[in-house]
Amino acid sequence: MDAQNQSINQFHLAQAWLVKLWKKDILPMLADLRLAIVLLLVIALLSIAGTVIEQGQAPEFYFANYPESPALFGFLTGKRLLFLGLDRVYQTWWYLALLVLFGTSLTACTFTRQFPALTAARRWKYYDQPRQFQKLALSTELSGVELRDIGEILATKGYKVFQADDRLYARKGLAGRIGPIIVHASMILILLGGIVGSLTGFMAQELILSGNTFNIAHLIQAGPFSHAPQDWSVRVNRFWINYDTAGEIDQFYSDLSVLDQQGAEVKRDTIHVNQPLKYHGVSLYQADWSIGGVRFRINQSPVLQLPMAQLDTGGKGRLWGTWIPTKTDLSAGISLIARDLQGTLLVYDTDGKFLTSLRAGVSQEINGVTLTIEEILGSTGLQIKADPGIPLFYLGFALLMAGVIMSYVSHSQTWGLVQGETLYFGGRTNRAQITFEQELCQIIECLQARSITCPSNATSKQG
Template identity: 55%
Template sequence: MTLDNTTNKTSKLWLNGQRLLPRGFLHLITDLRLAIILLLLIALFSVTGTVIEQGKPPSFYQANYPESPAILGFLSWKVIQLLGLNDVYRTWWFLVLIIFFGISLSACTFTRQLPMLKAAQRWKFYDKPQQFTKLALSAEFNLDQNNYASIEKLSNLLNDCHYKVFPEQQGLLYARKGIIGKIGPIIVHIGIITILLGSIWGALTGFVAQEMIPSGSTFKIKNIVTTGPFAVKPLALDWSVRVNRFWIDYTANGRIDQFYSDMSVLNARGEEVDHKKIFVNEPLRYQGITFYQTSWNIVGVKVQINNSPIFQLPMAEIDKRGKGKLWGTWIPTKSDLSSGVSLVTNDLQGTVSIYNSRGELITILRTGMSTEINGATLKLLDIVGSTGLQIKSDPGIIGVYTGFAILIFGVVISYFSHSQIWALQKDCRLYIGGKTNRAQITFEKEILYIFDQLDYSQEK
């Protein structure tokens, strides 16, 4: 961010002879200290929104942020929900901070940066030798009979150094370059304001949803976590999504390498209109809605007993108190349900462990294998996984990206030095001086080069 506080005078905004804003309010919102405080607050709460998980159900915060003992002595689930720290970026107070910061930047742009740009565009000649002594770099040269056209010679040198030389008057010269550097801070402000507007628009019109969908199922977006007041209603969409298949690739040592979801978008008639295999950091995007691969689960197992039809039994997660994950189910091996076995698995690699009613391991099966249990043939056909999807709609993201591009461009051109050079030829003397707002050493080298090219002897 580029803000300027070089003047003690508060600018006035006028329209048809009437002041638009009270002087005290204008002074407040253009104050550099206020802008810094607002920026720090926005950064602080943005960090909070990164550290504290966003958009989780209340049970998640109750489990992870208990009242006793509270984190840091005060941060409990009640405090999080009271202040809206579970959805920081959509709270009213965060939006107010962004709006106020945007107003401050806009006011600063109109009352300080634009007047400074206009002032930089104005120019005048120096017609008195005393004026050159106030410049950062200045020199005097004696003129002899062979160098009468000294101003013209200097003008040609400045043109070669890419200076814009303004129309000369008799014995006077003014030149400058790098005026674009004065536009840089204004472009930076425009970029920041565009980012803020995009963020606000996204918060008001976007939504976040989470779904856990079994492989082979078709769904519509229902489980909305957060939504803006003007967001599109997902249930009103005339299309749905089918998870054709979910699978996990494992490394040689059995660890998860990547998990994938093969997904199709279906129109109202059930016809496929889009298709993509998604994985972490490679989402599916359709009509402004993005489907991210975030997690997975095991929801069931497909088995066959003797020559029975294939049936799918649900599998429930077994609580291991943070020591990995297990899923299990119970299968009857007799028609009267008097006996049965438990099937337990910890991944989707197609292996289950079978335990009897006493908790003793009977055997281990892989997909497609069968075994004899209690006089019945049990065949393992498949382990059914489900994909965890985070679904987002953020219409303001284009504005945010555009703002970042403008911001980067503004920062780059802000590094252009605004350099100015004056010259006065009077009484057989040539006075040259100049100044710059940055890159002082480079400017000094450039001035010395120009001095060397002039065919005069410098008089100290």
């Protein structure tokens, strides 16, 4: 029994020590504004790095673009970049830990500083000694003025007035004390949105031939708790490009349909750059395009289709090509080259000699066969994103704007006290000091105008 009691006492002692450590050391450190500022600067710098450095690329990309010699800034190489996780900043444990620590610091500051300040602002008391008015930013002594006159004027100026016998208290602008709390709450929501998005969001890329149906599969970024939806698919009904008068691309479009598991269409929309299709929290953006294939006929054959592959041009434009046999034993054939979807194909023989050009819908005899190009098929390049933290972002930024506006509201307080024939009146505010003093001077002038005897010794004291 003694051993059991000793263990219980040791447990309680350890518990008391931890509570004391939390209250006296850890909590004040977390609530320190300097820590929050340092964390915010570090997060901002890392976010800049995540914006400048390409994210989610293959390791070969970083080895090629960040060589060992010369190293960027003298130290940043592909090997170090991958080791530090700078290729996926927003999904690293240390970035998420910084967000959690910053959110914890804001929460501690809110509960240890902002809520007590709000409680103090809501708690009020009357002044019952003339000497108390000497500590106010502006105070005066009046004769021949009744306390209810002050209350009436203050009420017309938006003050909430409390009066008991010969004492008065009035305040306005309590929203100014609530504003900082709203700002802190909004920043916590924004941080929470970032954490949720990093853990559960994903980004994928798909290159789909016009007319095909696909499920989201090629994830290039994904949080540890994210998953691509498999209970619906997307069909590319049509992909096309609009060209300007100079033959340059003006805009490219994709007509997409969302299909349920039974293949029924549940949503259809035409997307273009900066105009995505959104479904169940997933956004499909028009990001790229390609030539996916060509449909043709040889002599009187049915319509045939062959894929077209992108050619290596050494960075001198984009070209796609395919090879069509003109003999059944595949001993002869022609190469078709295309640079866009405007319908023109260049034809070359097996020696690379240019033969002719063909347009869609036109037939021409080549190598003893009649070749008819029916259609050049485009492929749409889609970037697919899902970020469940976006609603928290929007809510956080909306609250942030409201909180900042509320923070600019002045919290003003005034007191009145009647002793004998003298009325003591004064007040203070937490911001806009000059405007507040002008307001009190107007009140004093109004009170003097109401009184039979107008005192000439009203004094103002700058605090």
